[in-house]
Amino acid sequence: MENIVNKKVCGWKNLEVGKKEKIFSFCDKYMDFLNEAKTEREAVKLIIGKLKNQGFVSILEKEKLEEGDKVYYNNRDKAVFAAIIGKDELRNGVHIVGAHIDSPRLDLKPNPVYEDGRLALLKTHYYGGIKKYQWTAIPLAIHGVIVKANGEKQEICIGEDEKDPIFTITDLLPHLSQNQNTKKLSEAIEGESLNLLVGSIPDEKNDSVKENILRLLHEKYGIREIDFYSSEIEIVPAFKARSLGFDCSMVSSYGQDDRVCAYTLLEALLDSRESGITKVAIFADKEEIGSVGNTGMCSENFDYFINKILNLKNINHVGALNEVYCQSKMLSADVGAGLDPNYQDVSEKNNASFIGYGVELNKYTGSRGKSGASDANAEFVAYIRGVFEKNNVKYQVSELGKVDIGGGGTIAYILANKGVDVIDCGVPVISMHSPYEVTSKYDIYSAYEGYKAFFESFQKVDY
Protein backbone atom coordinates (compact mmCIF):
# COMPACT_ATOMS: atom_id res chain seq x y z
CA MET A 1 0.00 0.00 0.00
CA GLU A 2 1.31 3.40 -0.94
CA ASN A 3 0.75 6.80 0.63
CA ILE A 4 -1.15 5.64 3.67
CA VAL A 5 1.30 7.60 5.82
CA ASN A 6 1.51 11.35 5.30
CA LYS A 7 5.27 11.67 4.89
CA LYS A 8 6.42 15.28 5.11
CA VAL A 9 9.26 15.89 2.69
CA CYS A 10 11.33 19.09 2.42
CA GLY A 11 10.45 21.14 -0.65
CA TRP A 12 14.06 21.55 -1.70
CA LYS A 13 14.37 17.77 -2.24
CA ASN A 14 13.69 16.29 -5.68
CA LEU A 15 13.22 19.69 -7.34
CA GLU A 16 12.63 19.53 -11.07
CA VAL A 17 15.42 20.88 -13.28
CA GLY A 18 15.55 24.70 -13.34
CA LYS A 19 13.07 25.14 -10.47
CA LYS A 20 15.65 26.32 -7.94
CA GLU A 21 16.83 29.05 -10.32
CA LYS A 22 13.21 30.06 -10.90
CA ILE A 23 12.59 30.30 -7.15
CA PHE A 24 15.76 32.31 -6.53
CA SER A 25 15.09 34.86 -9.26
CA PHE A 26 11.46 35.25 -8.10
CA CYS A 27 12.78 35.97 -4.60
CA ASP A 28 15.34 38.50 -5.87
CA LYS A 29 12.42 40.59 -7.13
CA TYR A 30 10.54 39.96 -3.89
CA MET A 31 13.51 41.34 -1.93
CA ASP A 32 13.52 44.45 -4.14
CA PHE A 33 9.84 44.89 -3.28
CA LEU A 34 10.60 44.58 0.46
CA ASN A 35 13.28 47.26 0.19
CA GLU A 36 10.99 49.62 -1.71
CA ALA A 37 7.83 49.02 0.32
CA LYS A 38 8.56 49.37 4.03
CA THR A 39 5.24 51.03 4.86
CA GLU A 40 1.65 50.48 3.74
CA ARG A 41 1.72 53.73 1.75
CA GLU A 42 4.87 52.70 -0.10
CA ALA A 43 3.35 49.26 -0.76
CA VAL A 44 0.18 50.87 -2.17
CA LYS A 45 2.26 53.00 -4.51
CA LEU A 46 4.19 50.00 -5.86
CA ILE A 47 1.12 47.76 -6.12
CA ILE A 48 -0.97 50.34 -7.99
CA GLY A 49 1.98 51.20 -10.23
CA LYS A 50 2.29 47.56 -11.20
CA LEU A 51 -1.49 47.12 -11.64
CA LYS A 52 -1.66 50.17 -13.92
CA ASN A 53 1.23 48.81 -15.98
CA GLN A 54 -0.83 45.66 -16.51
CA GLY A 55 -3.90 47.54 -17.70
CA PHE A 56 -5.83 47.99 -14.46
CA VAL A 57 -7.80 51.22 -14.08
CA SER A 58 -9.44 52.82 -11.06
CA ILE A 59 -12.98 51.50 -10.63
CA LEU A 60 -14.07 55.09 -10.01
CA GLU A 61 -13.27 55.91 -13.64
CA LYS A 62 -15.45 53.11 -15.06
CA GLU A 63 -19.00 53.57 -16.32
CA LYS A 64 -19.67 49.89 -16.82
CA LEU A 65 -17.82 46.63 -16.33
CA GLU A 66 -17.45 43.75 -18.75
CA GLU A 67 -15.74 40.38 -18.81
CA GLY A 68 -11.98 40.80 -18.81
CA ASP A 69 -12.02 44.29 -17.28
CA LYS A 70 -9.32 44.92 -14.69
CA VAL A 71 -10.01 47.43 -11.93
CA TYR A 72 -8.58 48.60 -8.62
CA TYR A 73 -9.75 50.74 -5.74
CA ASN A 74 -7.26 52.88 -3.82
CA ASN A 75 -8.45 53.34 -0.26
CA ARG A 76 -6.73 56.51 1.00
CA ASP A 77 -3.27 55.44 -0.21
CA LYS A 78 -3.15 52.80 2.54
CA ALA A 79 -5.09 49.83 1.20
CA VAL A 80 -5.94 48.49 -2.27
CA PHE A 81 -8.57 46.16 -3.71
CA ALA A 82 -8.14 44.82 -7.24
CA ALA A 83 -10.38 42.67 -9.42
CA ILE A 84 -10.35 40.93 -12.78
CA ILE A 85 -13.93 40.50 -13.96
CA GLY A 86 -14.71 36.96 -15.12
CA LYS A 87 -17.43 35.77 -17.45
CA ASP A 88 -19.14 33.68 -14.78
CA GLU A 89 -22.10 35.28 -13.00
CA LEU A 90 -21.16 37.06 -9.80
CA ARG A 91 -23.94 35.34 -7.86
CA ASN A 92 -21.89 32.16 -8.25
CA GLY A 93 -19.27 33.87 -6.08
CA VAL A 94 -15.79 35.25 -6.61
CA HIS A 95 -12.31 34.02 -5.66
CA ILE A 96 -10.62 36.30 -3.15
CA VAL A 97 -7.05 36.28 -1.88
CA GLY A 98 -6.45 38.79 0.92
CA ALA A 99 -3.14 39.92 2.43
CA HIS A 100 -2.21 42.92 4.57
CA ILE A 101 0.48 45.51 3.93
CA ASP A 102 0.91 47.10 7.37
CA SER A 103 3.65 45.76 9.65
CA PRO A 104 4.59 46.26 13.30
CA ARG A 105 6.70 49.41 13.74
CA LEU A 106 7.09 52.59 15.76
CA ASP A 107 4.91 55.59 14.85
CA LEU A 108 5.88 59.15 15.80
CA LYS A 109 3.64 60.82 18.37
CA PRO A 110 1.88 64.06 17.30
CA ASN A 111 4.28 66.11 19.47
CA PRO A 112 7.44 64.11 18.88
CA VAL A 113 10.37 66.53 19.12
CA TYR A 114 12.04 67.13 22.48
CA GLU A 115 15.39 67.67 24.08
CA ASP A 116 16.77 65.79 27.06
CA GLY A 117 20.28 65.15 28.37
CA ARG A 118 21.49 67.73 25.80
CA LEU A 119 20.34 65.52 22.91
CA ALA A 120 17.39 65.82 20.52
CA LEU A 121 14.94 62.92 20.37
CA LEU A 122 11.57 61.94 18.87
CA LYS A 123 8.82 60.33 20.94
CA THR A 124 7.32 57.19 19.42
CA HIS A 125 4.22 55.08 19.97
CA TYR A 126 4.58 51.47 18.92
CA TYR A 127 2.15 49.96 16.42
CA GLY A 128 1.24 46.28 16.55
CA GLY A 129 2.72 43.47 18.59
CA ILE A 130 6.41 44.20 19.04
CA LYS A 131 8.96 42.94 21.54
CA LYS A 132 10.33 46.31 22.59
CA TYR A 133 13.88 45.20 23.32
CA GLN A 134 14.29 44.22 19.64
CA TRP A 135 14.01 47.86 18.58
CA THR A 136 16.95 49.25 20.55
CA ALA A 137 20.51 49.56 19.27
CA ILE A 138 19.69 48.89 15.61
CA PRO A 139 19.79 51.30 12.64
CA LEU A 140 16.38 52.84 11.99
CA ALA A 141 14.92 54.84 9.10
CA ILE A 142 12.12 57.42 9.01
CA HIS A 143 9.33 56.98 6.43
CA GLY A 144 6.04 58.79 6.04
CA VAL A 145 4.04 61.85 5.13
CA ILE A 146 3.55 65.26 6.63
CA VAL A 147 0.45 67.09 5.43
CA LYS A 148 0.41 70.83 6.04
CA ALA A 149 -2.78 72.68 6.97
CA ASN A 150 -3.03 73.89 3.35
CA GLY A 151 -3.10 70.27 2.15
CA GLU A 152 0.42 70.27 0.78
CA LYS A 153 1.86 66.77 1.22
CA GLN A 154 5.51 66.14 1.99
CA GLU A 155 6.78 62.59 1.65
CA ILE A 156 9.72 61.65 3.83
CA CYS A 157 12.21 58.80 3.59
CA ILE A 158 15.49 59.17 5.47
CA GLY A 159 17.90 56.37 6.29
CA GLU A 160 17.56 54.09 3.27
CA ASP A 161 20.10 55.66 0.92
CA GLU A 162 23.72 54.79 1.76
CA LYS A 163 24.48 58.50 2.00
CA ASP A 164 21.57 59.20 4.38
CA PRO A 165 22.08 59.38 8.11
CA ILE A 166 20.26 56.73 10.16
CA PHE A 167 18.67 56.94 13.59
CA THR A 168 18.65 54.68 16.62
CA ILE A 169 17.04 53.99 19.98
CA THR A 170 19.76 53.69 22.59
CA ASP A 171 20.05 50.83 25.06
CA LEU A 172 21.61 50.68 28.49
CA LEU A 173 25.24 49.58 28.79
CA PRO A 174 25.62 46.18 30.55
CA HIS A 175 27.95 47.75 33.12
CA LEU A 176 25.01 49.70 34.56
CA SER A 177 22.19 47.23 33.81
CA GLN A 178 22.08 45.57 37.21
CA ASN A 179 18.54 46.79 37.91
CA GLN A 180 17.29 46.37 34.35
CA ASN A 181 18.56 42.78 34.25
CA THR A 182 16.30 41.73 37.12
CA LYS A 183 13.14 42.93 35.32
CA LYS A 184 10.82 40.77 33.25
CA LEU A 185 11.62 40.81 29.53
CA SER A 186 8.27 42.49 28.79
CA GLU A 187 8.99 45.27 31.29
CA ALA A 188 12.73 45.85 30.90
CA ILE A 189 12.17 48.30 28.03
CA GLU A 190 9.11 50.53 28.44
CA GLY A 191 7.05 52.00 25.62
CA GLU A 192 7.93 55.50 26.81
CA SER A 193 11.65 54.80 26.54
CA LEU A 194 11.47 54.01 22.80
CA ASN A 195 12.75 57.48 21.95
CA LEU A 196 14.60 58.00 18.70
CA LEU A 197 17.96 59.80 18.85
CA VAL A 198 18.05 62.43 16.08
CA GLY A 199 20.61 65.13 16.91
CA SER A 200 23.29 66.53 19.21
CA ILE A 201 24.49 69.92 17.90
CA PRO A 202 23.11 72.89 19.87
CA ASP A 203 21.84 76.05 18.17
CA GLU A 204 24.56 78.76 18.00
CA LYS A 205 22.33 81.42 19.56
CA ASN A 206 20.18 79.77 22.20
CA ASP A 207 22.06 76.50 22.85
CA SER A 208 18.95 74.41 22.03
CA VAL A 209 19.58 71.12 20.24
CA LYS A 210 15.83 70.79 19.62
CA GLU A 211 15.68 74.15 17.86
CA ASN A 212 18.67 73.30 15.76
CA ILE A 213 16.96 70.11 14.58
CA LEU A 214 13.69 71.98 13.88
CA ARG A 215 15.66 74.56 11.88
CA LEU A 216 17.26 71.78 9.81
CA LEU A 217 13.83 70.23 9.19
CA HIS A 218 12.48 73.59 8.12
CA GLU A 219 15.37 74.24 5.75
CA LYS A 220 15.19 70.79 4.19
CA TYR A 221 11.43 70.10 4.13
CA GLY A 222 9.79 73.45 4.83
CA ILE A 223 8.03 71.97 7.85
CA ARG A 224 7.36 73.49 11.26
CA GLU A 225 6.95 71.67 14.56
CA ILE A 226 3.15 72.08 14.41
CA ASP A 227 3.05 70.17 11.09
CA PHE A 228 3.76 66.93 12.98
CA TYR A 229 0.13 67.19 14.15
CA SER A 230 -0.99 66.11 10.70
CA SER A 231 1.66 63.55 9.88
CA GLU A 232 1.99 59.79 9.69
CA ILE A 233 5.62 58.97 10.22
CA GLU A 234 6.83 55.44 10.76
CA ILE A 235 10.15 54.32 12.19
CA VAL A 236 11.32 51.09 10.54
CA PRO A 237 14.58 49.11 10.45
CA ALA A 238 17.09 50.69 8.07
CA PHE A 239 18.65 47.43 6.94
CA LYS A 240 17.83 45.73 3.67
CA ALA A 241 16.36 42.35 2.77
CA ARG A 242 19.12 39.76 2.29
CA SER A 243 19.52 36.14 1.29
CA LEU A 244 20.16 34.09 4.41
CA GLY A 245 22.31 31.00 4.92
CA PHE A 246 25.36 29.46 3.20
CA ASP A 247 22.86 27.94 0.75
CA CYS A 248 21.04 31.30 0.29
CA SER A 249 17.78 29.38 0.78
CA MET A 250 16.07 31.90 3.05
CA VAL A 251 15.13 35.58 3.11
CA SER A 252 15.82 37.81 6.10
CA SER A 253 14.01 41.14 6.18
CA TYR A 254 11.77 43.53 8.04
CA GLY A 255 8.10 43.53 7.09
CA GLN A 256 7.68 40.03 5.66
CA ASP A 257 4.50 39.76 7.78
CA ASP A 258 2.63 40.24 5.58
CA ARG A 259 4.30 41.68 2.52
CA VAL A 260 5.49 38.18 1.63
CA CYS A 261 1.86 37.24 1.01
CA ALA A 262 1.04 40.63 -0.55
CA TYR A 263 3.84 40.28 -3.11
CA THR A 264 3.12 36.65 -3.99
CA LEU A 265 -0.60 37.48 -4.26
CA LEU A 266 0.07 40.40 -6.62
CA GLU A 267 2.27 38.25 -8.87
CA ALA A 268 -0.26 35.39 -8.78
CA LEU A 269 -3.13 37.70 -9.75
CA LEU A 270 -1.19 39.16 -12.67
CA ASP A 271 0.10 35.79 -13.90
CA SER A 272 -3.10 33.77 -13.46
CA ARG A 273 -4.91 32.34 -16.47
CA GLU A 274 -8.48 33.34 -17.22
CA SER A 275 -10.76 30.81 -15.54
CA GLY A 276 -14.25 32.28 -15.81
CA ILE A 277 -14.40 33.26 -12.16
CA THR A 278 -14.01 36.90 -11.02
CA LYS A 279 -10.72 37.25 -9.13
CA VAL A 280 -10.34 39.69 -6.28
CA ALA A 281 -7.17 40.72 -4.42
CA ILE A 282 -7.15 42.50 -1.07
CA PHE A 283 -4.16 44.46 0.21
CA ALA A 284 -5.39 45.59 3.62
CA ASP A 285 -4.16 48.05 6.21
CA LYS A 286 -4.42 47.92 10.03
CA GLU A 287 -4.42 44.11 10.34
CA GLU A 288 -1.73 44.34 12.99
CA ILE A 289 -3.98 46.38 15.30
CA GLY A 290 -7.23 44.48 14.74
CA SER A 291 -8.28 45.50 11.20
CA VAL A 292 -10.02 48.57 12.61
CA GLY A 293 -10.62 51.98 11.02
CA ASN A 294 -11.65 52.91 7.51
CA THR A 295 -8.54 51.35 5.91
CA GLY A 296 -8.86 48.08 7.87
CA MET A 297 -10.92 45.10 6.75
CA CYS A 298 -13.62 45.63 9.39
CA SER A 299 -14.69 48.79 7.54
CA GLU A 300 -17.38 48.65 4.87
CA ASN A 301 -14.99 49.73 2.16
CA PHE A 302 -14.77 46.22 0.78
CA ASP A 303 -18.58 45.98 0.57
CA TYR A 304 -18.46 49.28 -1.28
CA PHE A 305 -15.97 47.85 -3.79
CA ILE A 306 -18.03 44.70 -4.46
CA ASN A 307 -21.24 46.76 -4.61
CA LYS A 308 -19.53 49.05 -7.10
CA ILE A 309 -18.77 46.01 -9.30
CA LEU A 310 -22.40 44.87 -9.06
CA ASN A 311 -23.63 48.36 -9.95
CA LEU A 312 -21.26 48.72 -12.90
CA LYS A 313 -22.39 45.32 -14.18
CA ASN A 314 -25.98 46.52 -13.70
CA ILE A 315 -26.90 43.43 -11.67
CA ASN A 316 -27.23 44.92 -8.20
CA HIS A 317 -30.38 44.34 -6.20
CA VAL A 318 -31.31 43.99 -2.55
CA GLY A 319 -29.41 40.96 -1.27
CA ALA A 320 -27.05 40.71 -4.25
CA LEU A 321 -24.00 41.50 -2.12
CA ASN A 322 -24.88 38.74 0.37
CA GLU A 323 -25.42 36.36 -2.51
CA VAL A 324 -21.91 37.06 -3.82
CA TYR A 325 -20.34 36.61 -0.38
CA CYS A 326 -22.18 33.40 0.50
CA GLN A 327 -20.97 31.75 -2.71
CA SER A 328 -17.40 33.10 -2.59
CA LYS A 329 -14.16 31.43 -1.62
CA MET A 330 -11.12 33.05 -0.06
CA LEU A 331 -7.54 32.40 0.90
CA SER A 332 -6.64 34.64 3.81
CA ALA A 333 -3.04 35.22 2.80
CA ASP A 334 -1.14 35.78 6.02
CA VAL A 335 2.00 34.38 7.55
CA GLY A 336 2.19 31.56 10.08
CA ALA A 337 4.73 30.55 12.69
CA GLY A 338 7.50 28.33 11.39
CA LEU A 339 9.11 25.99 13.92
CA ASP A 340 12.12 27.72 15.50
CA PRO A 341 14.83 25.25 16.62
CA ASN A 342 15.69 27.64 19.49
CA TYR A 343 12.13 27.72 20.82
CA GLN A 344 10.69 24.32 19.94
CA ASP A 345 8.79 23.97 23.19
CA VAL A 346 6.03 26.35 21.99
CA SER A 347 5.30 24.17 18.96
CA GLU A 348 3.56 20.83 18.82
CA LYS A 349 5.66 19.12 16.19
CA ASN A 350 2.92 17.07 14.56
CA ASN A 351 1.02 20.26 13.83
CA ALA A 352 3.79 22.82 13.42
CA SER A 353 4.85 24.18 10.06
CA PHE A 354 8.46 23.88 9.00
CA ILE A 355 10.10 26.45 6.77
CA GLY A 356 10.97 24.96 3.42
CA TYR A 357 8.04 22.53 3.46
CA GLY A 358 5.66 24.61 1.34
CA VAL A 359 2.84 27.10 1.74
CA GLU A 360 0.96 26.57 4.99
CA LEU A 361 -2.77 26.16 5.49
CA ASN A 362 -4.18 26.94 8.92
CA LYS A 363 -7.62 25.39 9.17
CA TYR A 364 -8.25 27.62 12.18
CA THR A 365 -6.48 30.22 14.32
CA GLY A 366 -7.73 31.69 17.62
CA SER A 367 -6.55 30.96 21.14
CA ARG A 368 -7.40 28.62 24.03
CA GLY A 369 -10.59 26.75 23.02
CA LYS A 370 -10.36 28.13 19.45
CA SER A 371 -11.70 31.42 20.81
CA GLY A 372 -11.98 33.97 18.02
CA ALA A 373 -11.19 31.36 15.39
CA SER A 374 -12.41 31.25 11.83
CA ASP A 375 -12.51 27.48 11.38
CA ALA A 376 -12.59 26.48 7.70
CA ASN A 377 -15.16 23.84 6.76
CA ALA A 378 -13.74 20.41 5.95
CA GLU A 379 -15.40 20.50 2.52
CA PHE A 380 -13.63 23.76 1.71
CA VAL A 381 -10.27 22.49 3.00
CA ALA A 382 -10.76 19.49 0.73
CA TYR A 383 -11.46 21.82 -2.20
CA ILE A 384 -8.21 23.75 -1.61
CA ARG A 385 -6.24 20.51 -1.12
CA GLY A 386 -7.64 19.28 -4.40
CA VAL A 387 -6.60 22.46 -6.21
CA PHE A 388 -3.10 22.37 -4.73
CA GLU A 389 -2.55 18.65 -5.32
CA LYS A 390 -3.76 18.86 -8.91
CA ASN A 391 -1.31 21.70 -9.57
CA ASN A 392 1.63 20.20 -7.64
CA VAL A 393 1.63 23.01 -5.08
CA LYS A 394 3.48 21.77 -2.02
CA TYR A 395 1.56 22.61 1.15
CA GLN A 396 1.44 21.78 4.85
CA VAL A 397 -1.48 22.04 7.24
CA SER A 398 -0.60 23.37 10.68
CA GLU A 399 -1.48 25.31 13.81
CA LEU A 400 0.22 28.44 15.15
CA GLY A 401 1.61 26.78 18.30
CA LYS A 402 0.78 24.57 21.25
CA VAL A 403 -2.72 24.73 22.73
CA ASP A 404 -2.85 27.18 25.69
CA ILE A 405 0.49 28.83 24.82
CA GLY A 406 -1.00 31.83 23.01
CA GLY A 407 -2.77 32.50 19.76
CA GLY A 408 -3.51 34.93 17.01
CA GLY A 409 -5.77 35.80 14.14
CA THR A 410 -5.88 37.27 10.65
CA ILE A 411 -8.49 38.93 8.43
CA ALA A 412 -10.05 35.48 7.77
CA TYR A 413 -12.91 35.84 10.26
CA ILE A 414 -14.02 39.20 8.83
CA LEU A 415 -14.82 37.73 5.42
CA ALA A 416 -16.07 34.48 6.98
CA ASN A 417 -18.57 36.60 8.96
CA LYS A 418 -19.91 37.89 5.63
CA GLY A 419 -20.54 34.30 4.50
CA VAL A 420 -17.37 33.57 2.51
CA ASP A 421 -15.61 30.18 2.74
CA VAL A 422 -12.18 31.19 4.08
CA ILE A 423 -8.98 29.42 5.05
CA ASP A 424 -5.69 30.93 6.19
CA CYS A 425 -2.96 30.23 3.68
CA GLY A 426 0.49 31.81 3.80
CA VAL A 427 4.20 31.56 4.35
CA PRO A 428 5.67 30.27 7.63
CA VAL A 429 7.96 32.81 9.30
CA ILE A 430 10.61 32.53 12.02
CA SER A 431 11.22 35.60 14.26
CA MET A 432 7.78 36.93 13.27
CA HIS A 433 7.16 40.62 14.12
CA SER A 434 10.86 41.17 14.76
CA PRO A 435 12.91 43.71 12.79
CA TYR A 436 14.45 40.83 10.85
CA GLU A 437 11.96 38.10 9.98
CA VAL A 438 13.05 34.83 8.33
CA THR A 439 11.26 32.95 5.54
CA SER A 440 12.15 30.16 3.11
CA LYS A 441 12.43 31.00 -0.57
CA TYR A 442 10.79 27.66 -1.32
CA ASP A 443 7.68 28.58 0.66
CA ILE A 444 7.51 32.04 -0.91
CA TYR A 445 7.36 30.47 -4.34
CA SER A 446 4.85 27.85 -3.13
CA ALA A 447 2.57 30.65 -1.90
CA TYR A 448 2.75 32.26 -5.35
CA GLU A 449 1.92 28.91 -6.98
CA GLY A 450 -0.89 28.27 -4.50
CA TYR A 451 -2.60 31.65 -4.95
CA LYS A 452 -2.28 31.35 -8.72
CA ALA A 453 -3.77 27.83 -8.76
CA PHE A 454 -6.65 29.02 -6.55
CA PHE A 455 -7.39 31.96 -8.87
CA GLU A 456 -7.40 29.57 -11.81
CA SER A 457 -9.74 27.05 -10.17
CA PHE A 458 -13.46 27.33 -10.76
CA GLN A 459 -15.34 24.33 -9.35
CA LYS A 460 -18.03 24.57 -6.69
CA VAL A 461 -17.34 23.39 -3.16
CA ASP A 462 -19.12 20.11 -2.72
CA TYR A 463 -21.49 20.58 0.26
Ligand code: MN
Ligand atom coordinates in the same frame (compact mmCIF):
# COMPACT_ATOMS: atom_id res chain seq x y z
MN1 MN B 1 0.04 39.08 9.40
Ligand code: MN
Ligand atom coordinates in the same frame (compact mmCIF):
# COMPACT_ATOMS: atom_id res chain seq x y z
MN1 MN C 1 1.34 40.09 12.26
